[in-house]
Amino acid sequence: MDNRPIGVFDSGLGGLTAVQKLIELLPNEDIIYLGDTGRVPYGGRSRETIIKYARQDIAFLTSFDIKAIVIACGTVSTTAMGEIENDYDLPIAGVVLPAVEKAVKVTKNKRIGLIGTVASINSRAYDRLILERLPDAEIFSAACPLLVPLVENGRINRGDIMIETAVREYLTPIKEQGVDTLILGCTHYPLIGDVIGDFMGGEVSLISPGAETAAFVAELLEKNGISAEKGRIATHRYFVTDSIEGFSSAASLFLRQDVRGEVSKVDLHNF
């Protein structure tokens, strides 16, 4: 039994799609969330910069007495996790492995689509893990640099010409390949799941890495004997690196519920 919080971070608000599922699956767990909203997006930056930012994010989270770290960011999971995961004496979960496990389970024709940030696609981290599990799979991927800024600006709804145009542009070549599974390889993308689903068609399974990671975290806590006491009331705290103004309304879209918990601004320069 361990009632210490789980530390979760993302470059921005996308990681809240993982928090939403964590709250649902693990209602007794305290959560400390960091969204580096002052520096989002990470996805177009160099590997060195992404590693540096990830270390600062983790240094901030470990300034609290946390029991596990969830990298709720596709970009950090694909690009920095391998480099930094052994530097901390805590269980760490990223979003890539849980998404891959799900994708290889649901695909029937072994034609898998993958979208993500430039850094995530260039890392080929998803491809490697898929092919280790399913050597004859074919993976069709596209970097989608405009999707995160559109999502962070609330352009997420059906009928929004900007998001619909961007989705069509990025996904047409993948759709033409006849994939039956599409990994939304960035934790921001489930917010536009409706728009993507409409475009791809109902027969294509969409995989949300954040949601898959929550189940993985539940197992990780269980395995390490560090789950929180059942029945306790959990507290959630949110930290951002840019203004907290507007955070609650934007965050509630990702969480699919009101933000319940304190929201604070933090400066990561000293971390």
Ligand code: DGL
């Ligand atoms: N949520 C991040 C990810 O999953 C956003 C990408 C970014 O910061 O560029 O990749």
